[in-house]
Amino acid sequence: MITEVGVWLIFLLPMGSFVLTGLVIRPLMNRYSSVAGHLTALAIAGSFGLSLWALISVANDSEAVTFSPHSWLEVGRVVVNVTALVDPLTAIMLVVVTGVSLMVQIYSIGYMRGDPGYARYFAYMSLFTASMVGLVISGNVVQLYVFWELVGLCSYLLIGFWYHKPAAAAAAKKAFIITRIGDFGLLLAILYLLFNVDAFASQGLNPLEISDIHKAVAIPGLLATSVVTWLAVGIFTGAVGKSGQFPLHTWLPDAMEGPTPVSALIHAATMVTAGVFLVARFFPLFQQSEVAMNLVAIVGGFTAIFAASMGLVMNDIKRVLAYSTVSQLGYMMLALGVGAYGPAIFHLFTHAFFKALLFLGAGSVSHASGTFDMRFMGGLRASMPWTYGTFLVGSLSLAGIFPLAGFWSKDEILASASVSSSAVGQLVFWLAVIAVFMTAFYMFRALFMTFEGRFKGGAEADPAADGRGQVHLAESPAVMTLPLVALGIASVVIGFLSNAIMDVGLVPEHWLSHFLDVEANSFSLAIAGVSTVAAVPGIALAYVMYVSKLLPPARISKRMRLAHVLLSRKYYFDEIYETALTKRVFYGVAAQALDWADKAIVDGSVRAIGYFGRNVGRAMAHAQSGQLQGYGIVIGIGVIAIFAVMLFLR
Numbered sequence: 001m002i003t004e005v006g007v008w009l010i011f012l013l014p015m016g017s018f019v020l021t022g023l024v025i026r027p028l029m030n031r032y033s034s035v036a037g038h039l040t041a042l043a044i045a046g047s048f049g050l051s052l053w054a055l056i057s058v059a060n061d062s063e064a065v066t067f068s069p070h071s072w073l074e075v076g077r078v079v080v081n082v083t084a085l086v087d088p089l090t091a092i093m094l095v096v097v098t099g100v101s102l103m104v105q106i107y108s109i110g111y112m113r114g115d116p117g118y119a120r121y122f123a124y125m126s127l128f129t130a131s132m133v134g135l136v137i138s139g140n141v142v143q144l145y146v147f148w149e150l151v152g153l154c155s156y157l158l159i160g161f162w163y164h165k166p167a168a169a170a171a172a173k174k175a176f177i178i179t180r181i182g183d184f185g186l187l188l189a190i191l192y193l194l195f196n197v198d199a200f201a202s203q204g205l206n207p208l209e210i211s212d213i214h215k216a217v218a219i220p221g222l223l224a225t226s227v228v229t230w231l232a233v234g235i236f237t238g239a240v241g242k243s244g245q246f247p248l249h250t251w252l253p254d255a256m257e258g259p260t261p262v263s264a265l266i267h268a269a270t271m272v273t274a275g276v277f278l279v280a281r282f283f284p285l286f287q288q289s290e291v292a293m294n295l296v297a298i299v300g301g302f303t304a305i306f307a308a309s310m311g312l313v314m315n316d317i318k319r320v321l322a323y324s325t326v327s328q329l330g331y332m333m334l335a336l337g338v339g340a341y342g343p344a345i346f347h348l349f350t351h352a353f354f355k356a357l358l359f360l361g362a363g364s365v366s367h368a369s370g371t372f373d374m375r376f377m378g379g380l381r382a383s384m385p386w387t388y389g390t391f392l393v394g395s396l397s398l399a400g401i402f403p404l405a406g407f408w409s410k411d412e413i414l415a416s417a418s419v420s421s422s423a424v425g426q427l428v429f430w431l432a433v434i435a436v437f438m439t440a441f442y443m444f445r446a447l448f449m450t451f452e453g454r455f456k457g458g459a460e461a462d463p464a465a466d467g468r469g470q471v472h473l474a475e476s477p478a479v480m481t482l483p484l485v486a487l488g489i490a491s492v493v494i495g496f497l498s499n500a501i502m503d504v505g506l507v508p509e510h511w512l513s514h515f516l517d518v519e520a521n522s523f524s525l526a527i528a529g530v531s532t533v534a535a536v537p538g539i540a541l542a543y544v545m546y547v548s549k550l551l552p553p554a555r556i557s558k559r560m561r562l563a564h565v566l567l568s569r570k571y572y573f574d575e576i577y578e579t580a581l582t583k584r585v586f587y588g589v590a591a592q593a594l595d596w597a598d599k600a601i602v603d604g605s606v607r608a609i610g611y612f613g614r615n616v617g618r619a620m621a622h623a624q625s626g627q628l629q630g631y632g633i634v635i636g637i638g639v640i641a642i643f644a645v646m647l648f649l650r
Helices: 004-028 034-061 088-111 118-137 141-159 166-194 197-201 210-217 225-242 251-257 260-268 271-281 283-287 290-311 317-337 341-369 385-399 405-418 423-451 478-498 511-515 525-546 553-559 561-568 570-623 628-649
Strands: 070-075 078-082
Touching (some): 034 088, 034 118, 078 141, 088 118, 088 260, 088 271, 088 478, 088 511, 118 271, 141 166, 141 225, 141 251, 141 260, 141 271, 166 251, 225 283, 225 290, 251 317, 260 271, 260 317, 271 283, 271 317, 283 290, 290 317, 290 423, 317 341, 317 405, 317 423, 341 385, 341 405, 341 511, 385 405, 385 423, 385 478, 385 525, 405 478, 405 525, 423 525, 525 553, 561 570
Antiparallel strands (some): 070 078
């Protein structure tokens, strides 16, 4: 069984890499900055090995591995502990975070070679991985919140890594500000727990311990249904911000301004999956509120189709993948909302591998073409066979094509939604089916535009190229292609092996469902048929439009001009938020009102106090005439007044 030291080492190894890289290698040994990449990869490889040990330990014990809490802060009756919680959810997330991060770090050694911020990049990446690991193993709400905010800080640093680019700096600020809006809801939920210490203490519970919150849900009367609903909604608000769910989704596509490996890590295993993890961590709380569950399902289902619709028309390959991530996170939220806890975590697990593969593949093609704009790519299949093959595997998996990883996990979500007895469940099922068609279309549109046809010039033809990219039509170096191959293999086999529908050698039937202690869904041939029927036409339509050109995209765009403009402008949400809300409502109304209050009330009060002090002083100054007879009269009046009061009191 894994020890407490082993668990904390999963966190401390990347944190140690951050300290060494940031405080020693970068400032003191910058000429040896290439060591930073290998140090980071080695540290995270150690974390990955320990994560596998944790997974095996939890599987063998068939229960969570718990450790004694360590007192951190005591404020009155509030006791804040530091503790590690390693349950099945934690064990799976640790493997996902460290496994995908390891592939990303190895890839980054080649991708970031020659960048002047090489050591700084790996310091940030080490801190990012450590923060996510700390979030995952937290057994205390305050501890979780600290790492939750640290993950947000790291995303800000990495999205704005090339801070000299105005677009990168703006995207980093946008991500930081919008996720803070969601985090405010999570903070309110935590504050409620802090102000209800006595209610928990009466049952011998600590409101900040995650395991104790779960126990409180089972105690009748301790948490009223309305309280549970508001707590769940507050927690979900935090998840909406981090996971880019509607309406706080606008930061995620702009986050593509960071280096591509950063995008892969954010979208596959760290920041955006943190929102899904948060809802899953507090799932017993959500189950007690039908309102909260329906809210999660509706937001997730709507986000799945809403984000997919924008992916249909994007020309930047990373933005296509970004909207795909938002859509797939919607699938996971949808599953949690209909009570399909197991399928949601299953899809989170498989999605991490093929989405990391797709983002790293996008980085590989930009490495060759010097651009991310697919309109200036094309014809890369011949010069980049390894990238093409792995990108094809990732696209098929994301589209949910048998027998790849995405097929098994996505179909379990659809099956769970289809058998839901509620109207919400049936609604989100059909939203998810429509999103399957859209997903297949936009992924194969990206594949065909990038790899098929003739090469269209790359950075040399792209007027928006940022100057970093150079056309170099050749396969990426081995340090970049090997992670693609490893993730490609995982995208093929990990879905079936993770939740096999039959015993396969050392892999028991539905072991992941049993591991998560949820009921295993029987394989539904009908649902598999529905999802396949939805996906295949999407692939066929992409082929007809972008390969055979029987339906030229320009003609379709012209005939559906209004829809195309609406999708291309992302439903004008940026304009609504930045112009209507920020400039007009905040600066035009709220800021003006605050400015008036500051000048009229605050400054007016200060001026009134000053006026009173000055004038009282002047009156007293006039009284100090220096004439003794005047002082005598005042003293006499005072003595008479004192005698009068004494007589009256008698």
